[in-house]
Amino acid sequence: MYSSERLKGVHxxxxxxxxxxxxxxxxxxxVTASAVSKGIARLEDRLQSRLFERTTRSLSLTDAGTSFYQACTRVMSELEEAEQSLHGDSSEPAGIIRVDLPAWYxxxxxxxxxxxxxxxxxxxxxxxxxxxxxxxxxxxxxDIVVRIGGSEIWPDDLDHQFLGMERMIFCASAAYLQEHGAPLDETDLQNHRFVLYGLPKGKGSPLFTGVQAGERKRRVVAGNMIVGDGESQVMAVLAGHGIAQLSTWMLQEHLQTGALVEVLPHLATEGLPVNLVWRKKRHKLRRVRIMLEMLATLLTPDGRIEARR
Known part of the structure; x- marks a missing residue:
């Protein structure tokens, strides 16, 4: 028989x-902090494993603690799913939803x-x-992730909703265009300054200018600045350091205010796929369904719908 004290310790x-x-x-x-400390000590003694690394300033899981945490949360999730299935949609949505998001997006x-x-x-x-x-x-x-890029082959225990493809455009600051003029065509790109996204080994990313024979056309240009972070790339373009090819979800506010201007719009091209992904089993929980519905309604590859109004 598994005692209630053991379950209390796990919780x-x-x-x-x-x-x-x-x-x-x-x-x-x-309860008191002392009661929690004693409860964790009893649990570690029973398991004969140290679950937390303790210092005066921080508390972190050990490798054993991480494995035990993953097992415990899986079991607790299954118990919660069983309980929720009895109540249906009658109760107010409550509880933890674990969500992972791409950092900047x-x-x-x-x-x-x-x-x-x-x-x-x-x-x-x-x-x-x-x-x-x-x-x-x-x-x-x-429970839920928003994923940009990655495989389109999904495991059986996951479900997903395709939100669309990123839209990549060429853009520059109004100040840069006033000083250097706008590129006249694709060939003229070679005559301009570029802020490129940094690839491994210090190389700048190529530019994509459409599709030819079923493959994306690449154009390699010399970068006047190579930046390994999208936010910094936008900052550099805003500061007038050159043209960049960027996803529109990065640029909504700057395009609306005129701080950035799209150039050569006929060369806009698709970027990476954007998907909403979730664990099928967790879809039974009302709070998970509500969050999925809201994200699917308001989130697009161009960003948040409300932000464009």
Whole structure:
């Protein structure tokens, strides 16, 4: 028989891992920090494994703690799914949703939608990470991701909604165009300054200028500046350092204000696919369905719909 004390210890452990401190977990659980510390010590003693690395300033999971956390959250998720299936849609959506977003796109466009959702449903608790790496939803216990690029072959335990393809345009600041003029055609691009995205080994990314014979046409130009970060690339273009080929979701505000101007619009081309991806099993939870519906309605490859109004 698995005792209730053991289940209590597991719940306390997950709460500490989620909040990042004994004090925060104690507040959430409505117990003392001392009770949390003793509970974790008992759990570690029973498992004969150290779950947390403790210093005076930080608390982090050990490798054993990370593995145990992943197992515990999977089990707790399955119990919650079973409970939710009994209640159907009658209860107010509540609980944690783990979401992973591309760093810049996520901050600019997806996270404001999540904030709006929480205003409408304050019992939903988003646990949001921002990373540009490809995450494993099951292994990392994530409910929903917004993914730019990556494989289009999806495992059986995942579902997805294709939001569309990025739109890549050439743009420059109004000041740059006033000083250097706009390129007249594709060939004239060679005569302009460029801010390129940095690739491995210090190379600048090629420019894409359409499709020919089923393949994307590439044009290599010398970069006057090579930057390994999209935000910095936009900053450099705004400062008048040259032309860049960028995704429109990066540029909404600057295009609207006229700080940046699209050039050679006939050379606009598709970028990477944008997908909303989720674990099929978690779709049973009402809060997950509500967040998916809101993201799917308001999120596009050009960014957030509201931001363009």
């Amino acid at each position: 306390m452990f997950v709460c500490v891992a989620d909040t990042g401190s004994f004090a925060a977990a104690a507040e959430r659980l409505n 996520g901050r600019m466009h997806a996270f404001p939608i999540i904030l709006k959702l929480v205003q409408a449903h304050p019992k939903i608790v988003p646990n949001v990470s921002f990373t540009d790496r490809i995450v494993d939803l099951v292994e990392d216990n994530i």
